Amino acid sequence: MSAEMNPEGVARYIEAAKESARRRGDDIAAMRRCRFDTIAVHGLYTMRESLDFNQGSIIEPIYMSSSQAYRDSDEMEAALAYQIPTWCYSRIANPSMYYFENVMALLEGYGFEGETSCCATSSGMAAIMCSTDAFLQVDRNDTSRPMNFVSTCQVYGGTFQQFSMRKDHDRGIECRWIVDSTDLDAWRSKIDENTRFLYGELPSNPGQAFFDIEAVAAIAHEHGLPLIIDNTVAGPALMRPLRHGADVVVQSVTKTLTSSGFGIGGAVIARKNLTSKWGSEEMKADLGAYLKQLPNRDNGPNLSPMNAMLALNDMRTLRIKVDLFSRNTMRVARWLGEHPRIEQVDYLGLPQHPLHEIASKYLWLVDAEHDEQYGQPVNRYGHLMSFRVQGGAAATRKVFDSFQRIWRATDLGRVKSVATIPAISTHSQQGKEAREMADIPPNLIRLCVGGEHPDDVIADLDQALASIDGRVTVSVPNDFSVGGASRRVPGADA
Numbered sequence: 193m194s195a196e197m198n199p200e201g202v203a204r205y206i207e208a209a210k211e212s213a214r215r216r217g218d219d220i221a222a223m224r225r226c227r228f229d230t231i232a233v234h235g236l237y238t239m240r241e242s243l244d245f246n247q248g249s250i251i252e253p254i255y256m257s258s259s260q261a262y263r264d265s266d267e268m269e270a271a272l273a274y275q276i277p278t279w280c281y282s283r284i285a286n287p288s289m290y291y292f293e294n295v296m297a298l299l300e301g302y303g304f305e306g307e308t309s310c311c312a313t314s315s316g317m318a319a320i321m322c323s324t325d326a327f328l329q330v331d332r333n334d335t336s337r338p339m340n341f342v343s344t345c346q347v348y349g350g351t352f353q354q355f356s357m358r359k360d361h362d363r364g365i366e367c368r369w370i371v372d373s374t375d376l377d378a379w380r381s382k383i384d385e386n387t388r389f390l391y392g393e394l395p396s397n398p399g400q401a402f403f404d405i406e407a408v409a410a411i412a413h414e415h416g417l418p419l420i421i422d423n424t425v426a427g428p429a430l431m432r433p434l435r436h437g438a439d440v441v442v443q444s445v446t447k448t449l450t451s452s453g454f455g456i457g458g459a460v461i462a463r464k465n466l467t468s469k470w471g472s473e474e475m476k477a478d479l480g481a482y483l484k485q486l487p488n489r490d491n492g493p494n495l496s497p498m499n500a501m502l503a504l505n506d507m508r509t510l511r512i513k514v515d516l517f518s519r520n521t522m523r524v525a526r527w528l529g530e531h532p533r534i535e536q537v538d539y540l541g542l543p544q545h546p547l548h549e550i551a552s553k554y555l556w557l558v559d560a561e562h563d564e565q566y567g568q569p570v571n572r573y574g575h576l577m578s579f580r581v582q583g584g585a586a587a588t589r590k591v592f593d594s595f596q597r598i599w600r601a602t603d604l605g606r607v608k609s610v611a612t613i614p615a616i617s618t619h620s621q622q623g624k625e626a627r628e629m630a631d632i633p634p635n636l637i638r639l640c641v642g643g644e645h646p647d648d649v650i651a652d653l654d655q656a657l658a659s660i661d662g663r664v665t666v667s668v669p670n671d672f673s674v675g676g677a678s679r680r681v682p683g684a685d686a
């Protein structure tokens with residue numbers, strides 16, 4: 193039947209959409225009754241979804257199509273007015289992204305009574321950009337006062353640049369840094385009537401700064417402000433900030449969530465009806481849907497379907513992987529702590545770490561109490577640790593250059609152990625002063641322990657530390673591949 197012959201037109205589709213929204217609500221409710229691992233494995237990809245729409249495929253298909261076709265003009269009109277669920281065009285949405293976003297929203301919302309939603313982005317930095325920019329809309333009643341926001345200064349190097357350069361320097365949006373995030377009065381003292389949000393990263397990369405989320409959320413809410421937390425390092429299997437009062441969580445999906453190292457992605461996960469004295473009612477009601485349908489549609493930072501599926505596939509076994517990495521990291525940290533060449537080991541799991549107690553309030557392996565192996569709650573502290581080598585920058589570089597199995601890369605949360613010297617890599621752009629403020633000295637090596645047997649990681653560290661007294665020669669290739677093209681290094685073959 194053609195649309196023009198149908199007197200109900202668009203209304204017919206809206207009616208059908210109501211029915212489908214009801215079924216989807218039932219699916220979400222059913223999944224919320226399941227445990228973390230079950231959600232990670234299945235998400236909202238139900239048998240009905242598979243049999244009705246996906247040829248019975250048991251694994252979520254990768255929808256590489258740029259766009260969605262409509263039955264007729266009525267369906268198109270209803271879809272483009274967002275009156276019915278639609279994915280429309282892959283810059284905005286896509287079925288593969290949808291499966292991923294729902295798993296993300298459910299995992300970050302695990303154990304939280306309220307509802308959550310997610311908007312997936314092309315990278316962690318894009319997630320940080322769109323979640324924070326949502327609260328940085330100009331106040332049309334008073335454009336004279338500059339906006340500001342408050343953030344912990346121990347943040348990922350890219351976040352530091354985005355806040356200090358892209359927002360503060362380029363746009364005049366003042367970023368107010370908190371140096372000691374455990375100092376609650378410091379948070380209070382930075383807030384004024386034009387503050388838009390509070391932002392924190394914990395455990396921070398690389399410093400493992402940590403603070404009391406509940407206390408900082410309470411301060412934010414007293415002032416009618418949202419608290420945004422970067423939960424990349426711990427991830428939802430160890431910590432879920434929304435349960436502790438945070439309004440928005442950002443993830444670099446690239447890291448712990450996609451531990452195989454396949455691809456780049458990010459996610460913004462928010463509680464529905466979040467606290468904010470700024471922004472539209474629509475935005476506060478559902479930040480995930482708002483970002484997707486409006487700013488991200490217009491700015492275009494969303495995730496690609498291929499990356500959504502790669503991440504989703506990795507996330508199915510998130511809990512057991514994070515448990516393994518955490519246990520391995522603990523073994524390595526203890527060993528390094530005994531080594532005579534090591535000045536200091538920082539790992540939140542070590543009882544002597546000054547933030548061990550507060551971290552232990554928040555970092556728990558999800559569902560350990562329902563796990564046959566543990567049968568009770570257990571703390572796990574993740575894969576991120578750092579150590580300081582005696583003898584300054586030169587000795588540190590020697591140790592670093594001697595690793596034979598631990599990869600030298602600016603990366604973390606991998607199934608393979610990875611190390612970097614943040615002062616010359618991830619945190620080089622922000623300058624010496626800012627590094628001192630964030631306590632990132634040149635003899636600090638950040639190490640993320642992966643899924644290898646920890647004895648083999650320890651053996652690699654052992655031989656690398658023994659190299660301090662010797663000479664390290666690294667052979668330099670005469671070809672570097674840059675962006676796919678090979679480039680000759682002048683004189684390298686001499």
Ligand SMILES: *Cc1c(COP(=O)(O)O)cnc(C)c1O
Pocket residue numbers: 315316317318348350351393397422424425444445446447456457458604
């Ligand atoms: C890597 C990282 C980011 C940025 O994520 P990308 O996916 O690389 O854009 C943000 N926060 C933290 C804590 C990170 O480690």
